[in-house]
Amino acid sequence: MPLSPADDAFAQGLAAALPDGTLRRAEPRYLEEPRGRWQGAQGWVAAPRSTQEVAQIVKACAAACVGIVPYGGGTGLVGGQIAPQGDGQPLILSLERMTAIRAVYPDENVLIAEAGAVLADVQVAAAEADRLFPLSLASEGSARIGGLLATNAGGVNVLRYGNARDLCLGLEAVLPDGQIWHGTKRLRKDNTGYDLRHLLIGAEGTLGLITAASLRLSPIPAGSGTALMVVESPAAALKLLSVARGQLGEGVSAFELIHRQGLDFLAEMLPEVRQPFDAPPEWMVLVEVGLAQGLDPAGALERLFEAGLEAGLVQDGLIAQSAAQRDDFWAVREQIPEANRRIGAVSSQDISLPLGAVPEFIARGDAVIAEIGQFRINCFGHLGDGNLHYNIFPEPGRSRADHENQREAVKRALHDLVHEMGGSVSAEHGIGRLKVGDLGRYGDPAKLSAMRAIKAALDPLGIMNPGAVVPPATEQSP
Known part of the structure; x- marks a missing residue:
């Protein structure tokens, strides 16, 4: 089904249902990426202040069949945060206002942060509790937790502590139909069916929008x-x-x-x-x-x-x-x-x-x-x-x-x-839009078929980060 643009009429209707200042015209920073390979389409940015507002926006986009491009810190290197010109006019949804550290549990080695929290601020909050949040990379002063989890970011400490996936105990997320999944549990063991956490981590916003996360902390080495x-x-x-x-x-x-x-x-x-x-x-x-x-x-x-x-x-x-x-x-x-x-x-x-x-x-x-x-x-x-x-x-x-x-x-x-040589063409930056063709060429056919089925089941309208990650069915592996 073709998507509708987030045009002025749609934006004005959505703005009327949200607090003042939630929607604005996209500034240049939302239309550019660090390597200068992608230029985004002009349009509107929604910057909600709560998970409930995120859900309200997603429901409106689903009802109007408008695409959503999630935007974190803008540090991604594969174009996942950019909707190029010619791809319609999706709504950019930025979580930059959702920056709260909701809770810290030092004795449990857990911290709960909203998706817009900057990595460096999460590191400081952990340190203030005499704990370590070990995810560390060059863009930690601007990269945000939601984007880091959505791309399963790596960094310099993966050898000891693992990728972002390994540092997450639970998620809160808004699904493509606007439902809120309240999954920020602090559990190490939870075998109650499919693990949606691992499905959303690394999906780059194509299956839902991460709004908060329970993060695993570690003792600070003596x-x-x-x-x-x-x-x-x-x-x-x-x-x-x-x-x-x-x-x-x-x-x-x-x-x-x-x-x-x-x-x-x-x-x-x-x-x-x-x-x-x-x-x-x-x-x-x-x-x-x-x-x-x-x-x-x-x-x-x-x-x-x-x-x-x-x-x-x-x-x-x-x-x-x-x-x-x-x-x-x-x-x-x-x-x-x-x-x-x-x-x-x-x-x-x-x-x-x-x-x-x-x-x-x-x-x-x-x-x-x-x-x-x-x-x-x-x-x-x-x-x-x-x-x-x-x-x-x-x-x-x-x-x-x-x-x-x-x-x-x-x-x-x-x-x-x-x-x-048995390697991967994307180690820690994700697929985004840059490597969709590569995934189609080198990906295992069974995996690609499963990915397309999951995408169709959870996001039947195709509104979540359209054009990112999932190769079209015409792409063939060698």
């Missing part, structure tokens, strides 16, 4: 330590990870792989970021550990360095001697995406592979790209969970616009390789 270690190769880094986990078990919180190209981009675009080594190494890893009371993080990292040196895996290293130095180390990793953005990527890949396949992929990926043309490759990411950001850039003196005719070929060649 001691933490951070180190940068120079490794000979990705294969050496992988072996060092195995050594680290053998020595420290779940004490390893993060294990990030960084290539020299990322340091070169920082020097070029963000010279204020302090470089850790006088001469940038070809490969290094950023290791963070968090240990229980009575254990010495610095000593643990020293023993890891010594074991790596003895095994021929580590060539050099630095262990943070202060909180300021630890922040400097992390600034290097966290500012790489910003330097990438300023350089301008021809094609950016968010992929995951079996851990043992990562070194082979990096070698084969470099060869695949060399066959297409001359590029710079910045490969970095969360080695501990097999998630690489494998990004392709123009050579000095050229821009991404010079390679626009090669962008699709680059993506296709790399995604073909990922699929061949």
Whole structure:
């Protein structure tokens, strides 16, 4: 069934039924995304203040067959928050006013937050209760809980604490017919039928709108330590990870792989970021550990360095001697995406592979790209969970616009390789609109059939984030 536009007549009728100021014209920030690949259609934004108002808006959209595009912090990198021009005129629904921390239960390690709460504010609320909310990523100052759950966000601490899915005990959500599901229970065990929580997490707003969540907290480690270690190769880094986990078990919180190209981009675009080594190494890893009371993080990292040196895996290293130095180390990793953005990527890949396949992929990926043309490759990411950001850039003196005719070929060649090696073409950013075709091409036919059936059952009008995530039935897997 074709959708109707959220035109002025629809918006005026809806506005009359809601508190003043709930609806307004979409400002430019709602029509843009960080990589500049998508431009949204002009229209209206609804910014409700409560779950009841969200339900009222969804019911009105369902009655008029108007599409809804959910908007969180706007930090998504696959176009899930943008309805491109030519896709009708859906209503943008922003949860930016629903920011409350509803409750904190320190003894239960639970925090309940509304979907519009910014990740950094949730982290602060947990810390004030002497607890840790471990989801951590570069956009945590603007990314919102609802969007993070809707995309099943990852970040640097997945190795120890898991994805957003693993940090959620329950949800409150508005379903496509306007019903409110009150599921913010604080239970670890609840086997009462289908788990709607896991269905909505990662669905990117295509099956319902998350309005609040019960989040899993953790004790703050009594001691933490951070180190940068120079490794000979990705294969050496992988072996060092195995050594680290053998020595420290779940004490390893993060294990990030960084290539020299990322340091070169920082020097070029963000010279204020302090470089850790006088001469940038070809490969290094950023290791963070968090240990229980009575254990010495610095000593643990020293023993890891010594074991790596003895095994021929580590060539050099630095262990943070202060909180300021630890922040400097992390600034290097966290500012790489910003330097990438300023350089301008021809094609950016968010992929995951079996851990043992990562070194082979990096070698084969470099060869695949060399066959297409001359590029710079910045490969970095969360080695501990097999998630690489494998990004392709123009050579000095050229821009991404010079390679626009090669962008699709680059993506296709790399995604073909990922699929061949048993990986995923979307590790932590989601499908959005950017990768709908990829999911149709590489997705398992049975999974795609089930996804379409679920979408049709829960959202028969197709109003929830139309055009995102679910490939049309015409898309065929290889």
